[in-house]
Amino acid sequence: MDERWQSQIERLMKKREEVYAAGGAERIAKQHASGKLTARERMEALFDDGTFVEINDMLSSRATDFGMDKKKKPGDGVITGYGKIHGRVAFASSQDFTVGGGALGEAHAMKICRAMDMAMDMKAPFISVNDSGGARIEEGIDSLTGYADIFYRNTIASGVIPQISVILGPCAGGACYSPAICDYIFMTEKNSQMYITGPAVVKSVTGEVISAADLGGAAVHSATSGVAHFVYPDDLSCLNGVRELLGYLPQSNEDTSLVVPGVPVDNCASLADIVPADSKRAYDVRDVIAAFVDAESFFEVQPNFARNIVVGFARIEGKTVGIVANQSAFMAGSLEINASDKGARFIRFCDCFNIPLLTLVDVPAFLPGSQQEHNGIIRHGAKMLFAYAEATVPKVSVIMRKAYGGAYIAMNSKGLGADVVFAWPVAEIAVMGAAGAVAIIGKRAIDAAADPDAKRKELVDEYNDKFMNPYVAAEHGYVDEVILPDETRQKVLAAFDMLAEKKKALPVKKHGNIPL
Amino acid sequence: MELTMEQIAAMAIASIAEEMQEDVKQLRIVSFREVHQSSLEQYIADNQIQYKKYQLGD
Numbered sequence: 001m002d003e004r005w006q007s008q009i010e011r012l013m014k015k016r017e018e019v020y021a022a023g024g025a026e027r028i029a030k031q032h033a034s035g036k037l038t039a040r041e042r043m044e045a046l047f048d049d050g051t052f053v054e055i056n057d058m059l060s061s062r063a064t065d066f067g068m069d070k071k072k073k074p075g076d077g078v079i080t081g082y083g084k085i086h087g088r089v090a091f092a093s094s095q096d097f098t099v100g101g102g103a104l105g106e107a108h109a110m111k112i113c114r115a116m117d118m119a120m121d122m123k124a125p126f127i128s129v130n131d132s133g134g135a136r137i138e139e140g141i142d143s144l145t146g147y148a149d150i151f152y153r154n155t156i157a158s159g160v161i162p163q164i165s166v167i168l169g170p171c172a173g174g175a176c177y178s179p180a181i182c183d184y185i186f187m188t189e190k191n192s193q194m195y196i197t198g199p200a201v202v203k204s205v206t207g208e209v210i211s212a213a214d215l216g217g218a219a220v221h222s223a224t225s226g227v228a229h230f231v232y233p234d235d236l237s238c239l240n241g242v243r244e245l246l247g248y249l250p251q252s253n254e255d256t257s258l259v260v261p262g263v264p265v266d267n268c269a270s271l272a273d274i275v276p277a278d279s280k281r282a283y284d285v286r287d288v289i290a291a292f293v294d295a296e297s298f299f300e301v302q303p304n305f306a307r308n309i310v311v312g313f314a315r316i317e318g319k320t321v322g323i324v325a326n327q328s329a330f331m332a333g334s335l336e337i338n339a340s341d342k343g344a345r346f347i348r349f350c351d352c353f354n355i356p357l358l359t360l361v362d363v364p365a366f367l368p369g370s371q372q373e374h375n376g377i378i379r380h381g382a383k384m385l386f387a388y389a390e391a392t393v394p395k396v397s398v399i400m401r402k403a404y405g406g407a408y409i410a411m412n413s414k415g416l417g418a419d420v421v422f423a424w425p426v427a428e429i430a431v432m433g434a435a436g437a438v439a440i441i442g443k444r445a446i447d448a449a450a451d452p453d454a455k456r457k458e459l460v461d462e463y464n465d466k467f468m469n470p471y472v473a474a475e476h477g478y479v480d481e482v483i484l485p486d487e488t489r490q491k492v493l494a495a496f497d498m499l500a501e502k503k504k505a506l507p508v509k510k511h512g513n514i515p516l
Numbered sequence: 517m518e519l520t521m522e523q524i525a526a527m528a529i530a531s532i533a534e535e536m537q538e539d540v541k542q543l544r545i546v547s548f549r550e551v552h553q554s555s556l557e558q559y560i561a562d563n564q565i566q567y568k569k570y571q572l573g574d
Contacts, residue, residue, distance in 0.1 A: 032559060041556040045569065086572050236560075240570040247572045260572050 109146025
């Protein structure tokens with residue numbers, strides 16, 4: 001090797017060293033002390049061992065104002081690249097809090113956008129790891145435009161490739177809107193925060209005193225606002241969660257999910273014990289799911305938000321399905337504003353990415369009351385109807401018990417385009433429950449009766465006998481088959497097998513106008 | 517007993533030869549690079565963290 005080669009190699013190695021030193025040993029130690037990994041360590045944890053390849057590692061800011069040209073910002077505060085997750089290509093960005101607080105400037109945004117463009121070209125998932133103080137103030141409007149460039153790409157990529165945001169530090173102001181446009185948001189218990197305006201601004205504007213955690217911590221966003229979908233104790237478990245989720249998803253809207261052989265389960269003989277025949281008694285619908293999906297394959301989405309509806313991915317015979325189920329154990333499984341939003345978004349995600357939908361129905365009603373009406377249950381509930389009707393993936397329903405009124409329609413009824421609807425023998429498919437119905441249609445007869453209570457009971461018994469069963473719906477073609485609980489897995493599996501090659505297209509249009 | 521780098525390399529080559537069912541004398545090393553523990557591996561070891569990367573089927 002001649003001298004010139006030697007000197008140029010040394011020059012490259014020195015540059016690499018500077019980039020890899022990130023914000024320096026002191027800041028890295030501080031990052032570790034707060035329980036956080038560095039940006040590169042996060043990529044190592046996210047991707048299959050030894051597969052992460054960094055791109056644009058030397059891309060740097062051209063800004064000169066406020067002495068920016070004299071400040072060293074290795075990688076401009078973000079690492080971008082690609083690698084393999086479960087042997088399949090994925091792209092990612094990881095903001096480096098040790099470099100200028102991970103603040104976003106023009107070059108920082110450019111790096112993220114290039115990785116996003118590559119993900120779109122390769123039709124592969126994009127994962128953004130957020131740990132940033134926000135916009136780099138010194139770069140002014142260029143920083144804001146950088147955010148806009150990212151939001152634009154997030155929006156165009158929506159429904160084409162899975163987009164996952166992982167919040168492992170602060171994410172404040174406009175920066176929140178990239179995660180918000182993505183499909184799923186992961187947070188950690190102690191170090192993640194998301195808010196449009198932080199506690200100091202809130203105090204100065206409104207006088208309200210609130211901590212960062214109470215304003216926008218993981219507990220708030222996973223249980224109250226519904227912004228976050230998954231919460232884990234720390235960076236490592238959180239990034240493992242991302243790996244687990246990606247195991248259920250296809251690479252893009254042109255792909256299908258991996259088949260992952262697991263341990264088949266058929267405990268359907270226990271379903272009649274899990275679900276009480278008395279429709280007023282509660283049970284945990286997750287026990288129903290566990291009785292027939294592959295062992296431990298149910299991966300629940302938003303488990304702490306709108307707990308009256310359970311949504312998540314599972315595998316049956318190794319194949320991914322999306323499950324939407326009313327949760328009888330919480331608010332009797334009624335549909336309200338948050339449950340409608342949660343259900344509709346999940347349904348639309350599954351439809352985007354060719355994931356068949358299984359709906360488990362036990363719903364008494366849309367939740368009544370002025371709070372719901374005034375906050376727009378009509379608008380929000382409509383999202384569920386819209387999402388199911390619009391979905392063209394295979395759609396199978398099992399009506400387990402109650403299916404009343406508008407909520408029955410909303411839960412993937414035949415009229416909304418369900419491909420196959422099963423019902424158990426204890427299913428009650430009606431406009432409403434017997435007591436409410438008799439109070440309306442039997443009012444005159446009850447008022448005129450010598451013994452009103454006896455007349456009411458007679459009419460309730462008659463209504464129960466006539467309507468509170470699955471047979472009227474089966475006779476009218478709204479239920480394809482009344483099945484024994486024991487047969488559930490076998491029937492559901494056969495239905496999805498039959499529907500595997502389903503091809504259904506919507507009329508040509510720019511896009512629908514879902515009520516928002 | 518602490519092994520020298522040469523001894524570790526010799527043992528690795530012997531293992532590869534055995535795996536490939538080749539005579540160790542027939543193997544020729546084209547390049548050799550020492551792989552250091554990564555920053556993440558170091559962090560996990562330093563903090564005695566129980567960690568296993570999630571794999572499909574776990």
